[in-house]
Amino acid sequence: MKDPFAKTIGYRLNHTARLQKALSARLLADLGLFPGQEAVLKLLSEEDGRTMGDLAAALRVRPPTASKTIARLTTQGLVERRATDGDGRLVRVFLTDAGRDRSGAIDGVWEALEGEMVAGLDHKEKKRLRKLLRKVEKNLALRLGADGGVDDETEPGDEDDDA
Structure with a gap:
């Protein structure tokens, strides 16, 4: 018997996201x-020396999650933490040379x-898909009471050709 939810957009979106994440994990593992x-x-690589709070906010995760990720990257020798002059409590995170090299390889992935x-x-x-996904994203973000980083602006190159 077929799953009746398999024909829903939510199911397709969730399944697609899982597959994308799995392939992403496989490609990143190569790095x-x-x-x-x-x-x-x-x-x-865009702005070296960010604070843990800056990173957590930019990644849209809680500070402990960002801290765990930074700890793992530090162990790999890709980033380093440095206390800020004058305030030993404020720590900034910087790429190492190895981290900078790895960052450059991410674009290819x-x-x-x-x-x-x-x-x-x-x-x-492709343009239509991006536009539709932005609309779905905005609907979900609004329902959750957040903007979700989604705006009403059309991204460059996503204007309707047939408008």
């Missing part, structure tokens, strides 16, 4: 990373993942 660690490295996800879709279908 010696776990999902979530790549986001920290990319954030630090993201490009490969994106290519796998949208294989067989033409340019117009």
Whole structure:
């Protein structure tokens, strides 16, 4: 007997997200990373020396979660923590040279993942999918009482060609 929920958008979205996460984990493992660690490295490559609070907010996780991720990346020699001059309680996180190298390799993983996800879709279908997902994302964020980082603006290149 078929699952009646298999035809729902929620089911499809959830199943797709799980598959995307599994493939992402596989590709990141080739770099010696776990999902979530790549986001920290990319954030630090954009702005090195962030505080733990900054990182937690940017990652949309609780500070203890960010702290665990930083501890694991420190053990791998990819980041280092430094106390701020004048205030030993304020710690900033910096990429090491190895972390900077690994951060550069993440772009290739993201490009490969994106290519796998949208294989067989033409340019117009990709734009439409992004636009529809933003709408779903906004609906969910509003229901949760947050903006979810979603705005009403169309992303560059996502304007409707057939409008």
